[in-house]
Amino acid sequence: MKKSLTLLVLMVSVLLVMSFSTRADEFTQDDLERWNKAFMTVVEQGEKLFHSPALGRNKVSCDQCHPNAANTHPETYPKFQKQIGKVISLFEMVNWCIRNPLEGDPLAADDPKMIALLAYITYERRGVPLDPGKHYVLVPALKTGYPSASPRTSGSRLFHRARPGTSPRGTSSGTPWISA
Numbered sequence: 585m586k587k588s589l590t591l592l593v594l595m596v597s598v599l600l601v602m603s604f605s606t607r608a609d610e611f612t613q614d615d616l617e618r619w620n621k622a623f624m625t626v627v628e629q630g631e632k633l634f635h636s637p638a639l640g641r642n643k644v645s646c647d648q649c650h651p652n653a654a655n656t657h658p659e660t661y662p663k664f665q666k667q668i669g670k671v672i673s674l675f676e677m678v679n680w681c682i683r684n685p686l687e688g689d690p691l692a693a694d695d696p697k698m699i700a701l702l703a704y705i706t707y708e709r710r711g712v713p714l715d716p717g718k719h720y721v722l723v724p725a726l727k728t729g730y731p732s733a734s735p736r737t738s739g740s741r742l743f744h745r746a747r748p749g750t751s752p753r754g755t756s757s758g759t760p761w762i763s764a
């Protein structure tokens with residue numbers, strides 16, 4: 585009797601696990617379209633925030649320094665950022681920019697506005713391979729002809745990647761950006 589009960593419990597467990605795992609994998613074309621629509625709605629909210637002064641107190645918006653969100657290099661996170669002095673996630677860098685250039689209040693990691701910003705920034709950079717830890721080295725070094733290449737970036741790769749003329753407005757350094 586005891587043996588058959590154990591067997592029954594075992595069979596029921598196996599059936600339960602099987603039904604959960606098949607259910608978890610199943611989705612229809614309708615589901616896909618719905619999820620994609622939900623995602624793109626959030627991307628659009630992020631795009632609006634990125635181009636508006638709503639996140640700060642000084643009328644500055646993200647696009648003034650990052651005209652194209654792609655130059656925020658989301659694929660390089662987590663990485664060490666000198667402004668914060670440790671390895672950080674992308675949302676912490678976004679908060680650094682909200683707090684400093686925009687003089688606004690930082691957002692919680694799960695704030696819908698933060699999720700929208702991250703969705704927009706990463707969507708703009710879709711298809712670029714992940715490269716956590718990477719740094720794009722600054723252009724002024726190029727003027728001297730002796731770029732101080734980071735350990736991850738050779739001077740020649742750096743030179744060919746440089747696109748001067750996209751400097752962030754409003755930064756005291758006026759350092760031009762390099763985009764991949």
Ligand code: HEC
Pocket residue numbers: 634639644645646647648649650655656657658660674677678681682685686701705720752753754755
């Ligand atoms: C006044 C100019 C300015 C504004 C406005 C600005 N940023 Fe930045 N942003 C910077 C600077 C300077 C850095 C640091 C670059 C570095 O050290 O890699 C930076 C870095 C970043 C990075 C990391 C880039 C990288 O290559 O690692 C992200 C992400 C970012 N900003 C997002 C934003 C968002 C989102 C906003 C709007 C809320 C914003 N920034 C507004 C100047 C600005």
